[in-house]
Amino acid sequence: MQEFINLIESRMRCVFVTEVPINLKKLDEPNTIFVLQLPEGFSTATGSRGGGFGDRRILKVYQYECGQGDCRKVNEFDNKEITEMLDLPYHAAAFPIILPDGKEKLVSGVADIDLVAAYRLALA
Secondary structure, three states: OHHHHHHHHOOOOEEEEEOOOOEOOOOOOOEEEEEEEOOOOOOOOHHHHOOOOOOOOOOEEEEEEEEOOEEEEEEEEOOHHHHOOOOOOOOOEEEEEEOOOOOEEEEEEEEOHHHHHHHHHHHO
8 A cells, every 4th residue: 555655645647536535534335447647747627728628648547456455456557558448537736645654645536436447348
């Protein structure tokens, strides 16, 4: 789980896509989390893309599974052919993550069970 916390705390540009909101104090609840690493200087705001056009590239995808008291990485993808299959969620916004100490960290993300299912299918 420390690797996941380091990713949350890092300065990398990432979008978190989860089944349910992330609460690392309640690791008994199952949750699949995809972390999409974006190029530096990238904004997820549509307005920054000049009317909807521009770079929507994902550099790397990390997949974590939480439940049964732990949160562990199960996959990591950086192959361009794989990362290009995934749609970056346009509806990602400020998304709170509850850390093990109870503090809240705001990241860019979305809880979307259908999108997680689509990612699982694309990356299988």
